Amino acid sequence: MEDNTESFARELKAVFKGELLFPTDTDYPEARRVWNALADRNPAVIARCRKISDVQTAIRVASAACMPTAVRCGGHSLAGFGSCDNGLVLDLSGMRGILIDENSRRAYAQGGCLLSTIDTATQKVGLAFPAGVVSHTGAAGLILGGGTGWLTRRFGMSCDNVERFTLVAADASIVRASARENAELFWALRGGGGNFGVVTQFVLKLHPLASVLLGSGICGGEGISGVVRHWRDFMPEAPDDLKWNLSLQLSRESTARPGQGHHEPALAETIAWLGDKTSGGHYLNHILSIGNPTHVKRETVSLTELQTMADQEFPRGRRYYTKSGYFGTLDDDSIGQMMEALASIPSPSSQIELAYLGGAAARVGPSEAAFGSRAAPYIVNILGSWEQASADAENIGWVRTLFAKLRPAMAPGVYINFMSGDEEDRVQEAYQGHWRRLVAIKTHYDPGNFFRLNQNIPPRRSSSGTRREKQPD
Numbered sequence: 001m002e003d004n005t006e007s008f009a010r011e012l013k014a015v016f017k018g019e020l021l022f023p024t025d026t027d028y029p030e031a032r033r034v035w036n037a038l039a040d041r042n043p044a045v046i047a048r049c050r051k052i053s054d055v056q057t058a059i060r061v062a063s064a065a066c067m068p069t070a071v072r073c074g075g076h077s078l079a080g081f082g083s084c085d086n087g088l089v090l091d092l093s094g095m096r097g098i099l100i101d102e103n104s105r106r107a108y109a110q111g112g113c114l115l116s117t118i119d120t121a122t123q124k125v126g127l128a129f130p131a132g133v134v135s136h137t138g139a140a141g142l143i144l145g146g147g148t149g150w151l152t153r154r155f156g157m158s159c160d161n162v163e164r165f166t167l168v169a170a171d172a173s174i175v176r177a178s179a180r181e182n183a184e185l186f187w188a189l190r191g192g193g194g195n196f197g198v199v200t201q202f203v204l205k206l207h208p209l210a211s212v213l214l215g216s217g218i219c220g221g222e223g224i225s226g227v228v229r230h231w232r233d234f235m236p237e238a239p240d241d242l243k244w245n246l247s248l249q250l251s252r253e254s255t256a257r258p259g260q261g262h263h264e265p266a267l268a269e270t271i272a273w274l275g276d277k278t279s280g281g282h283y284l285n286h287i288l289s290i291g292n293p294t295h296v297k298r299e300t301v302s303l304t305e306l307q308t309m310a311d312q313e314f315p316r317g318r319r320y321y322t323k324s325g326y327f328g329t330l331d332d333d334s335i336g337q338m339m340e341a342l343a344s345i346p347s348p349s350s351q352i353e354l355a356y357l358g359g360a361a362a363r364v365g366p367s368e369a370a371f372g373s374r375a376a377p378y379i380v381n382i383l384g385s386w387e388q389a390s391a392d393a394e395n396i397g398w399v400r401t402l403f404a405k406l407r408p409a410m411a412p413g414v415y416i417n418f419m420s421g422d423e424e425d426r427v428q429e430a431y432q433g434h435w436r437r438l439v440a441i442k443t444h445y446d447p448g449n450f451f452r453l454n455q456n457i458p459p460r461r462s463s464s465g466t467r468r469e470k471q472p473d
């Protein structure tokens with residue numbers, strides 16, 4: 001007898017106009033992989049969509065067959081939500097078109113665009129969209145979860161810079177959401193992740209910016225904790241044009257301090273200044289005078305260089321595990337815990353990333369968008385990165401141990417895009433006071449929880465499975 005997967009595949013083949021890949025196809029082994037090798041999954045079918053009607057068809061057939069469905073843009077979900085076992089992957093890599101309207105400073109980006117797609121197009125006319133720091137990240141996953149990067153303090157988060165979304169909902173209908181149209185959905189899509197449908201187009205607000213002043217240096221030894229403390233005290237008063245990020249890591253061959261071998265505890269700091277170069281020079285001089293950094297660089301770089309400089313550091317195919325949280329204030333004990341953990345990092349590619357939000361992102365009111373928490377400005381991301389499956393337990397254990405030590409001093413909340421796949425219990429924490437409103441919107445647009453392979457907001461159980469007419473305002 002034909003099983004459900006076989007009949008689903010047969011029905012999809014009959015109506016789907018894009019490209020379908022099955023486990024027996026030559027391209028399947030590469031196509032099934034996502035960025036994080038820890039998420040090693042084998043979908044039954046990969047449906048590469050080329051246009052909005054392909055997305056509608058895939059959703060219609062998968063929904064009727066109750067197939068688990070993963071939606072993939074860049075495949076960079078740390079939790080591995082861009083793939084699934086024995087289900088459908090709705091792959092948007094064939095939908096990376098983008099149009100720029102220079103006069104209105106808007107980009108019309110399809111739902112499969114990578115950050116590099118957007119940067120390449122916008123920089124041709126000297127405009128920029130505030131997004132993440134690695135150009136091979138998918139724009140859709142990043143924007144729907146929030147989106148932070150080098151430009152966030154000046155222009156706000158990525159989700160704050162979306163004017164309109166077009167999506168295919170769980171019933172395969174096309175829905176538009178903006179401040180004037182389906183305003184509740186518009187609110188939910190700015191931080192609520194992939195819960196509400198497949199976004200096929202984003203209308204993005206752009207800003208003039210073509211180059212930045214960039215500084216960097218490596219600190220070591222006793223100086224490291226002093227720099228972290230200085231950064232903690234300095235950033236709350238810093239201008240929006242300044243983004244100063246820290247990474248606690250082991251020194252690489254290229255960053256070893258004179259007279260020392262590599263794999264020594266180190267602090268890599270990067271400073272981006274978006275404003276006028278003279279003032280920026282003063283800030284860079286001040287920051288780079290602390291902690292006796294080596295490998296110091298000061299240069300003006302193009303926005304494209306800024307946005308791609310970390311690309312090599314996070315290659316596809318390694319094993320990654322992360323835990324993240326916010327601090328309202330960063331006390332000396334927590335910094336001490338990080339220093340201890342730094343001395344016992346099991347992998348030279350792992351790191352403790354420290355960023356300070358604030359600026360334009362913090363001036364958006366807490367209820368203006370679904371994004372969880374903007375009140376606690378220090379973001380700590382403990383990122384384990386290694387190569388061998390045999391080292392999983394040791395590396396995951398290191399991340400979890402440090403997180404458990406830091407957790408009591410953290411503010412409630414977590415950024416959904418920095419969550420691992422085993423943190424389902426933290427999704428409600430991520431949204432805090434927005435939870436009930438999000439559940440109501442989810443119940444309206446996806447009562448059967450078709451879009452559940454994500455940081456899931458489950459609909460209310462009593463729903464009938466059909467979309468109601470009235471919006472939950």
Ligand SMILES: Cc1cc2nc3c(=O)[nH]c(=O)nc-3n(C[C@H](O)[C@H](O)[C@H](O)COP(=O)(O)OP(=O)(O)OC[C@H]3O[C@@H](n4cnc5c(N)ncnc54)[C@H](O)[C@@H]3O)c2cc1C
Pocket residue numbers: 035070071072073074075076077078080081082083092111112131132133134136137138139140141142143144145146147148149193194195197198199200314417418453454455
């Ligand atoms: C190397 C690296 C660097 C990163 N840097 C940053 C950073 O600087 N700033 C930051 O904020 N985050 C950053 N992140 C986190 C990143 O925002 C998330 O991993 C994000 O989910 C990646 O999006 P994606 O489209 O590539 O992922 P995917 O795995 O393709 O999808 C992620 C989620 O989004 C949903 N989704 C994808 N496309 C759509 C769509 N079109 N419509 C509806 N739902 C969709 C999926 O269902 C899934 O739940 C980084 C991640 C990595 C791996």
